[in-house]
Amino acid sequence: MLACTLWCDALLAQDAATPTAPANVLLAPRVEVFGHRVGPTPFETRDANSTRTLEELRRDQPSSIFEAIREIPNVSANGGPRASGLSFNIRGFSDNEDVLVKLDGVPKGFEKYRFGGTFIEPDLLRSITVQRGPRIASGSGALGGTVLTVTKDANDLLRPGERWGAQTKLGHGSNNREELASITAYGRPTPGTGLVVNVLRRVADDFKLADGSRLPVSSTDTLSALIKGTAVVADGLKVSLSLVGFNDSGLQPYDATGGEPGLFGTVTRKVRDRNLALNIAYERGPWVNLLATLGASNTALVDLLRPGDTPFANAATGNVTDDYDYRNKTIDLANTSRFEGLPFDFEVLVGAQWLQNKREISRQRELIPGTGFEPSIPPGDKEVAAGYVQARLGLGPLELIPGVRHDRYQSIATGGTAAILQAAGEAHRITLRQTTPSLGVALEVVPQRLSAFFNRAEGFRPPLIDEYFTQGAFGRCTRFLLGAALAPSSQICGSRYRAQDSVSREFGLTYAQPVLPWGAVLDAKLTGFRINTQHLLRSIQALSATEIGQPGFERRKGWELEASLRGPRGYVRASAGQIDGTVDVGGGVRLPSNPQPLYNVPGDSRNLSMGWQFWPAFEVGVGYQHVSARRVITGTVRGVDVIGTQAGYALWNLNARWTISPTWELRLSGDNLTNKAYQLSNGFGGGIGTDAPGRNVRLTVVARI
DSSP states (O other), X not given: OOOOOSSOTHHHHHHHHSOOXXXXXXXXXXXXXXXXXXXXXXXXXXXXXXXXXHHHHHHHOOSSHHHHTTTXXXXXXXXXXXXXXXXXXXXXXXXXXXXXXXXXXXEEOOOOTTOOOXXXXXXXXXXXXXXXXXXXXXXSSOSSEEEEXXXXXXXXXXXXXXXXXXXXXXXXXXXXXXXXXXXXXXXXXXXXXXXXXXXXXXXXXXXXXXXXXXXXXXXXXXXXXXXXXXXEEETTEEEEEEEEEEEEEEEEESSTTOSSTTTTOEEEEEXXXXXXXXXXXXXXXXXXXXXXXXXXXXXXXXXXXXXXXXXXXXXXXXXXXXXXXXXXXEEEEEEEEXXXXXXXXXXXXXXXXXXXXXXXXEEEETTBOOOSOOTTSOOEEEEEEEEEEEEEEEETTEEEEXXXXXXXXXXXXXXXXXXXXXXXXXXXXXXXXXXXXXEEEEEEEETTTEEEEEEEEEEEEOOOHHHHHOOSTTOSSOHHHHOXXXXXXXXXXXXXXXXXXXXXXXXXXXXXXXXXXXXXXXXXXXXXXXXXXXXXXXGOEESSSSOEEOOOEEEEEEEEEEEEEEOSSEEXXXXXXXXXXXXXXXOSSSSOOOOEEOOSSOOOEEEEEEEEEEETTEEEEEEEEEEOOEEEEEEEETTEEEEEEEOOEEEEEEEEEEEOSSSEEEEXXXXXXXXXXXBOSOXXXXXXXXXXXXXXXXXXXXXXX
């Protein structure tokens, strides 16, 4: 497996597609730390990475980052269609700690009951890379994979010969009457620096379903902003600093990701998200190739719960206000050293990471005085320190890539939770230490054409603060569930949890044909995988009268196919993915062992898209997506889940772009053109999902000066 860290792999494909710039102009640095074949490929040839480049994002015009990744096999959106209710699902993993999301190298993370928590405006991005499976540079969690997003800089917007520029964008969506307005200014204050400033607003009504009715409380009101500066400070030293802001407000479901709108009522919600990232690339000979990220992010959410709107507020409590405040800090360092003069290729990557997350939560009831502490939504801190080493040994057509990572993970209860644990004589600080090895093997079967690869990686997923320290009805270590003899005095699981472990194996073939008639380029990749996960956190239970354990496990396997044919005037992309497996969360006293088909994975998908440039100023693309029926929980009989199916569906999409003049550009996109009725992958507790939006046609006008 080839490591990627800090700036993401997405820059590889972007750099390959970007014309060579003068030496004094800052280009985003190459991120892949090991030097294998680089070309304008949409995916990596040694592991399961896929990238959506700037040109593809411009062409597809996604209204969310989840729309941008819909063609990547075995990757989908969980939840939706509301912006606040969306999260990534990679190979069936969708929990906050199972999929890591980074913005300009800074990890994002927000924990709230059935809430998405990914606040990134796609119009600000130059690339999105999805790494399927664990990576040595991703760290604890990320069993499903990592999503790496990179914001635009001046080089992405300036035309050849320009020093300054500006553009405004106005758009309208037919389905929910979305109005989009954006203003961007960019330029090079000096030959070695760049600056971008952008402000964007989206306002929309409730989504219209295929039958013409409206999906309740699905409106949108968001404001995004980007300020980014880049500079070549000295020979071999490049720096970028970005500040990204996102605000979201309005009436929303308390349960934003659930399949039944209004199950827990509605709230008036305000979200404020900020992300600050300092990225440094320093190259000084073969021994020093340093990439560093220093960053901070803050997500603040306030929910106003009114009596009559939600069961969490009534006449006795008056209005209830939930206040969430998450603050993250990170330092991420990685250096690659190349050893020259040897009869073989040899490189070593050494990395160190530190992450701190502080989570403050309060619930204030208008008519009941209190401290704001709510046992079911505990406050807490976590701190991660990690180091890793990965080598690459190249012996002709064979590459061996061994690696090892060590994590020290601390979770700390604070506030009222810490007081409860201390009063019970139980630990309020929990430390996990875990070492996870990895191994990659790649063989070039036909030089520059056909390669085979195998990757094996171990990973672990520590409990969330919510899982470690929740007390009350949502806790898993109550006397009712474990019995009086085994339940802790505090009824908080705490140190009784162990980490969830996983072993992932990938094997595949890649094919590249860089020279075809008419200058076309063909790339294809077939990947198979098996993932065994044990000690499922949700399976904690009494194994006997004297023992607590986590006997639950998941076994999944699948395959992924990606192919891309690109020519001077057109493209064809195809992808397909399939996942299958079993899950068992029983094996104890109260929950007997009951292996079932894996029901938390999306349906098998098939995607085909193609586009053609009819003349230099006009291009059209069309896309087809088929998603098979997926397994869901349709009921419960005597405490055992009944597994049924949610119907599959097929969608047609369209995009077109007309460059009327150097100043004016017209863009048209259409989603679900046949107005198909179908359900999303967000059913409550694994059930049937929400009805999806019907046909939507978006028209956008761009003016440049």
